């Protein structure tokens with residue numbers, strides 16, 4: 637049975653004080669959340685401070701991005717090992733903002749995924765279609781292509797450490813949430829792709845998150861779908877009450 641994962645992607649928000657206060661509020665509220673894993677992904681520069689604020693709580697720490705390289709002359713970059721060194725257990729990879737604003741390709745995401753796994757991090761690999769792709773009836777095709785290229789050469793053992801997040805680009809930060817049926821359709825496709833590539837048993841064990849304008853008010857119906865195993869939350873993760881409200885909606 638897959639345990640629900642509610643992950644907060646704080647993006648480039650907060651300052652040190654608000655990041656620590658938010659982490660403490662989530663950690664305190666976590667006691668009221670049952671049967672759900674909680675994860676927060678602050679800006680990289682606050683990982684250590686947030687990790688300290690979470691100490692002793694069940695809330696996990698994750699990063700939002702990382703370099704595909706091990707070390708060396710890559711000014712401004714952060715390696716997987718460095719993330720692990722400051723307590724990160726997860727890393728979000730291939731978020732649509734990385735893909736569209738920073739030109740990340742499936743190949744980049746794939747390289748990062750392999751490096752993250754080698755460093756003992758659990759990658760949260762994001763896929764999702766643009767509005768024009770959905771309107772052109774290409775959603776399944778786009779998701780399949782991102783799935784195959786971003787997760788190329790991932791072994792049966794490796795895939796069990798990976799979380800996949802479906803984030804329709806048109807639903808991110810727009811207030812336009814995918815309907816539970818739209819989310820379930822893509823998640824079921826992803827489950828099928830996993831079954832075809834690995835085994836049904838492995839496919840059944842992988843967590844598939846939905847991301848895109850998820851809030852306490854719409855979370856229950858999304859999380860009720862059989863293949864929606866959690867959420868990757870942006871805006872609503874910046875208020876502990878909303879973030880915990882989503883987790884309690886399960």
Ligand SMILES: O=C[C@H](O)COP(=O)(O)O
Nearest residue numbers: 645808809848849870871
């Ligand atoms: O990583 C999170 C997603 O981009 C969703 O963001 P949002 O909840 O603000 O729409």
